[in-house]
Amino acid sequence: MIENEKTLTTTEFSQMTGIAVPTITRMLRQETIRGKKRGGKWAIYESELQNRTVATRKDPAAMPPGLNPAANPPTDSPKTVDVDAFAQMTYLTEKGVRQWLKTGRLSGRTGADGTLRVDASNLERPELRHLIRK
Incomplete structure (x- = not known):
């Protein structure tokens, strides 16, 4: 982990990926994506936008059947x-x-x-x- 790597808030990450904020928070807690808490708020490493799981979630074909x-x-x-x-x-x-x-x-x-x-x-x-x- 590079300490001076740019980070995003959960809202910014959500807007860039289309993944709901609660889902992002769950992914952080499950360590599916990397991030850390800063002042009680999640800071997500910008490199996680390239994460395979995130890329799959962005794909409409990967959406849950009830919503796609x-x-x-x-x-x-x-x-x-x-x-x-x-x-x-x-x-x-x-x-x-x-x-x-x-x-x-x-x-x-x-x-x-x-x-x-x-x-x-x-x-x-x-x-x-x-x-x-x-």
Whole structure:
């Protein structure tokens, strides 16, 4: 580590890579990317912009399936519901549903109108059945 290497804040790094600030913070804590705390704030080494993991995350094809429209061509076969309806069918909040889509715990896609859609088949998965409202 070069001590006088230029550093970026999490916000600057986020703007340059398109990766969300909380994800960047998690990557720093997991040491997926290099940085250090300065005055209670993360300073990320500028060379981390070339990090293989960061480059992969910037690639739209590497986005979670629920948020990448290119990876989810519209099809008529799987039934989908909007985030609000899925939240009403389960004990998840709308925010929770969006987060689970983002992290890949739920499958879904972005609809033609730009709204997030959740595959109804998620309700049939054994590991999620306990979340269904009776």
